Amino acid sequence: MRTLHHQWLDPFSRKVRIALAEKKLAFEMVAENAWEESSDLAALNPACDVPVLVDSNGAVLSDCTAIAEYLDECHLEPPLLGTELLVRAEVRRLVGWFDVKFNRDVTIPLVGEKVFKRQIGIPGGPDSNLLRIGYGAIREHLDYIVWLVERRKWLAGETFSLADITAAAHLSCVDYIGDVPWDAFPQAKDWYARIKSRPSFRPLLSDHLPGIPPPKHYADLDF
Amino acid sequence: MRTLHHQWLDPFSRKVRIALAEKKLAFEMVAENAWEESSDLAALNPACDVPVLVDSNGAVLSDCTAIAEYLDECHLEPPLLGTELLVRAEVRRLVGWFDVKFNRDVTIPLVGEKVFKRQIGIPGGPDSNLLRIGYGAIREHLDYIVWLVERRKWLAGETFSLADITAAAHLSCVDYIGDVPWDAFPQAKDWYARIKSRPSFRPLLSDHLPGIPPPKHYADLDF
Incomplete structure (x- = not known):
């Protein structure tokens, strides 16, 4: 196993x-x-x-x-990076976008300040300056997701890929603390709803951190 | 072209x-x-x-x-990621090590403070606290390179790979400002000397930033 x-x-x-x-x-x-x-x-x-x-x-x-x-x-099936060279490069570009930029701009300022700091036991609560930075940056990143899904079925092209998985992994952490302004970005919300309904994603929606319950909409497929 | x-x-x-x-x-x-x-x-x-x-x-x-x-x-030849699955995973692990950890711990504190800050025009000179962090961290990373090359010919195994390229790309930037304590880490120095002598690496040794000349040993193959 x-x-x-x-x-x-x-x-x-x-x-x-x-x-x-x-x-x-x-x-x-x-x-x-x-x-x-x-x-x-x-x-x-x-x-x-x-x-x-x-x-x-x-x-x-x-x-x-x-x-x-x-x-x-x-494990070749299903391919998560695409099968064409340029699609694979686009998947990897977007994986880097979310793991580096989104993580630095959004995940660390919001989830880091509200969850990890508390878990580690750093006193003083979240840094309001960092929260403000995160709240601003997530809107720019959601704008970019909208731009992508207006042009493609999934983030990197016509097929679900590691780019969608990576973006959804980060957004799901921010959604757990209720900080994704979904209603202002309906096309991004529609893309995320398609991911939430995948069997691979369901176990994440059952995660419950002791002392930090998720908002009601977190696990709701029709949020 | x-x-x-x-x-x-x-x-x-x-x-x-x-x-x-x-x-x-x-x-x-x-x-x-x-x-x-x-x-x-x-x-x-x-x-x-x-x-x-x-x-x-x-x-x-x-x-x-x-x-x-x-x-x-x-372009399949020469393969830069290895040909076996576990070697490829090891190459990619080390690429991540240097692009994320070494970059955060060493490249940004040292090259960022001494070069990029000046180029961007941020006043005030390097932050001495960050320099101290970088000077300490580079020794830990050089220790890790020593640990690897005591066990393997190249960083990820018996073949030169993208792991060596990535590590040398970061170290070469720090070496340009003279901040790599090579003499305290002779096995790491030997590994870097082998990389310096590769034709692919030579053009980097001719780089000269206006107003920021490299130390004499930077381009020297027998440093």
Whole structure:
């Protein structure tokens, strides 16, 4: 059996959970607190972070991009990176967009301030300046999603791909804390509703962090 | 002819320059100042950053990982990601290590503070606190390179790969400002000397930023 070492509300872990489910690969999950020095993650991954996948053959893999590419190379169906060279480049460009830019502009300022800071035990509550930055930036990123889905069925083209998985993994973390202004971006909401209805995405909608319940619409397919 | 839109001393641009040269693909370079709003980069890449590759077929590619993977898929020889699944996963893990962790811990605190801040025109000089963080972190990363090359010929295994290219792209930027303590890490220095002697790497050693000359050892193969 595969084991995924993950962290709750970590978008990089969520990406791998969705990719495994899209490939119909069974796995167990072990929750880690990557910020704790006593964590035994270091023995699995010198970067001491999640996700780490221990594959059924015993191989230990880390870095969410390396894991997703590995899964796509080992298990060809369904292809998550597309089959044409330029589509694959577009999928990877958008994976980078969400894992670097969206993460820096939105996920860290909002989820980092409201959830991770509290979990780590940093006193003082969220930094209002960072929250303001995150609230502004998410609107620009939703605008970009709208621009893309006005031109394509899915973010990188006509086929569901790792670009959709990556974007939805980040947005789902922000949605868990109720900070996605869906109603102002109906085309982005429609795209996300299509992702929410996929069987691979359903388990994420059941996540419940102790002491931090999600808003009612989080798990609602008709939100 | 291919055109690479790049920025001087940007490790992500350097990575693509080396990858193109390893594949023996001819290209022209256009220097960009990605921080200038008047830059016409936005028309090529909505992320407004470098590198951007305009391929000889007219395709416009951005995100250094997407470009490197595209080049490796279009031009099979020499393979830059390895040919075995687990080696490919290890190459990609290390690419992520240097592009995310090393960049955050070392490149941004040192090259960002000493070069980019000055180029952008941010007053006040380098932040001494960030420099101290960078000086400490580079030693940990060099320790990790030593650990790897004590066990393997190249960073990800027995073959030169995109992991070596990525690590050397970042280190070469820090070396340009004279901040790599090579003499304290002789095995890392030996690995870097092997990279410096590759024809693909030589053009980077001729780079000269106006007003910011490199130290004498920067271009020296026997440093």
